[in-house]
Amino acid sequence: AQSVTQLDSQVPVFEEAPVELRCNYSSSVSVYLFWYVQYPNQGLQLLLKYLSGSTLVESINGFEAEFNKSQTSFHLRKPSVHISDTAEYFCAVSDIGGYQKVTFGIGTKLQVIP
Amino acid sequence: EPEVTQTPSHQVTQMGQEVILRCVPISNHLYFYWYRQILGQKVEFLVSFYNNEISEKSEIFDDQFSVERPDGSNFTLKIRSTKLEDSAMYFCASRPGTSGGTDTQYFGPGTRLTVL
Numbered sequence: 122a123q124s125v126t127q128l129d130s131q132v133p134v135f136e137e138a139p140v141e142l143r144c145n146y147s148s149s150v151s152v153y154l155f156w157y158v159q160y161p162n163q164g165l166q167l168l169l170k171y172l173s174g175s176t177l178v179e180s181i182n183g184f185e186a187e188f189n190k191s192q193t194s195f196h197l198r199k200p201s202v203h204i205s206d207t208a209e210y211f212c213a214v215s216d217i218g219g220y221q222k223v224t225f226g227i228g229t230k231l232q233v234i235p
Numbered sequence: 236e237p238e239v240t241q242t243p244s245h246q247v248t249q250m251g252q253e254v255i256l257r258c259v260p261i262s263n264h265l266y267f268y269w270y271r272q273i274l275g276q277k278v279e280f281l282v283s284f285y286n287n288e289i290s291e292k293s294e295i296f297d298d299q300f301s302v303e304r305p306d307g308s309n310f311t312l313k314i315r316s317t318k319l320e321d322s323a324m325y326f327c328a329s330r331p332g333t334s335g336g337t338d339t340q341y342f343g344p345g346t347r348l349t350v351l
Contacts, residue, residue: 164343164344165342167341211278222283228278
């Protein structure tokens with residue numbers, strides 16, 4: 122069985138400040154790792170993913186996440202947040218191969234303060 | 236860009252009634268999924284569907300639930316006799332099933348089900 126832990130349920134941060142959203146996972150097998158974002162009243166959008174290769178992955182809007190196998194972590198960072206980044210962020214994992222159901226964390230609400 | 240669509244966006248029903256939630260996955264995708272998110276809780280996997288049959292289901296997906304792909308485009312989730320605890324946001328997702336398994340799931344906007 123897999124599990125995902127997001128320790129911070131809410132993270133307030135001032136605009137243009139850096140932010141880190143923490144994610145740890147547990148799995149007995151190798152996994153793919155994801156960050157999904159949910160803007161108010163919208164569905165889940167894939168922000169970035171780690172499948173293999175370089176442990177640092179980036180999104181088109183300035184977010185990055187680093188896979189750390191020894192610490193079983195996949196923290197999400199952005200050096201300077203914008204008001205439009207206000208959303209809920211979900212860390213998730215799935216099996217490699219098979220039907221790849223996704224297991225989600227409980228989510229972190231990022232609130233960017235002007 | 237192609238996207239997964241879901242209808243209705245909000246469904247209100249009485250306890251004990253049957254509901255059907257509809258999804259149109261992205262064309263040419265082969266794997267289909269339903270997830271749900273009870274308010275304030277995490278998104279949970281319900282069921283995956285491939286090659287016209289259920290490939291995996293969670294313990295939540297009991298006999299009250301069923302899925303169907305009635306034609307080449309729709310993917311439905313039916314709840315036979317709704318309970319109060321079925322109130323949640325239901326997300327449909329689809330995955331191409333190519334690229335050696337490195338493809339990812341695309342989620343729809345969700346249907347909010349309210350059971351009164």
